[in-house]
Amino acid sequence: MAREFTYGPFTSRRLGLSLGVDILPRSKICTYNCVYCEIGATDPTNLVSPQCRITEPSNVKHFEKELTTLFKYIKKLDSITFGYNGEPTLNSYLEDFYEVAKIVRKRTNWKEVPPKLTLFTNSSTLYKQEIRDVVKKFELVLGKLDIATQEDFLRINRPHRDVPPIETIIDALTHLKSEMPKNHRLGIQCLFYQSYIEDFKSNNNKQNIESLSKAINKIKPDIVQLYSIARIPAEYFIYSLDHQNLVKIKQKIEKSLSNSTKIYCY
Ligand code: SF4
Structure with missing residues (x-):
């Protein structure tokens, strides 16, 4: 039987041995067109509203057989x-x-602890209650938030025009955390990059780090994961931020933390 929905398993820097599940069509579909996207630029026809709902792929029976x-x-x-x-x-x-x-x-006879069910989201649809109601079922939710100022959000994540302002997305992540069962965990994923173009500054800038720290204090996630680009980014002028600088960002955010959120660099 051909595999339609799954990748790997691969050893992931942040998740350990991870089996990828892709429930999207073969060509990338997203509400963002991030300058650093490692799966390439979002085609204009596939840059969609957060209100868009796709109905393909839908073959859950095939997914069950595959798993x-x-x-x-x-x-x-x-x-x-x-x-x-x-x-x-x-x-x-x-x-x-x-x-x-x-x-x-549940049906599988695992040798050790069963794998957790993890969801990556770019957080743009979480302002909708019906989406949060599904998302909170996952045991680990990794929500993107690498920019916390509206100016940088538009410049870097390049969202579809219907995506709400970054403040609404931060509020949605805050609601999600408070609605998640106590034994489920919310992680915030912050990707940092550098730029070869002088007037296209990095998100490692003072204003963004301060705004991100405030947002993290508000959301109170269980973990924050700081990382950089590991593959080819969508834009030629973007490149990876080194580990030393990630550690400096970690220290800056930690200084302003008023809760027990743990921050990791990858
Ligand atoms: S990196 Fe950005 S553009 Fe790429 S899939 Fe994630 S949210 Fe979409």
């Missing part, structure tokens, strides 16, 4: 990770795919 077949062989795994080819919350059937993964995980 069941894979788990005959894979008996040790850290994470079943939804994400990859764009924004997974755009798929109307996200909850159905989640339920299938949960059922197949």
Whole structure:
């Protein structure tokens, strides 16, 4: 049987041994067109509103068969990770795919602790209650927030015009955290980059770090993951920020933290 929905498993810097699940069409579909996107620029026709809901792929039966077949062989795994080819919350059937993964995980005879169900989201759709109601079911939610000023948000994440302002997205992440079950974890993912073009400044700038620190204090996530580009970015003038600078950013954010959020650099 051909694999339609899954990648790997691969060893991930942030998740351990992770089986990727992609519930989006073959070409990337997203509400953002980030300058640093490692799967390439978002085609203008696939840069969609956060209100857009796609109904394909929808074949949850095939997904069930695929996972069941894979788990005959894979008996040790850290994470079943939804994400990859764009924004997974755009798929109307996200909850159905989640339920299938949960059922197949339960049926599998794991050698060690069963893998957690993880979701990557760019956070742009979380202002909708019905989306948060599905997202909070995942045991680990990794929400993107690498920019906390509106000016940098428009410049760097280049959102679809219907995406709400960054303040609304920060509020949505705050609501999500308060609505998640106590044993589920929210992680904030902050990607930092550098730029070869002088007037296209890095998001490692004073104003953004201060705004991000305030946002993290407000959201109170369990973890924050700071990282940089590991593959080819969408724009030629973008490049990776080194580990030393990531550590400096970590220290700056930690100084202003008033809660128990843990910050990691990758
Ligand atoms: S949100 Fe993720 S998938 Fe979408 S453009 Fe940005 S980096 Fe790429």
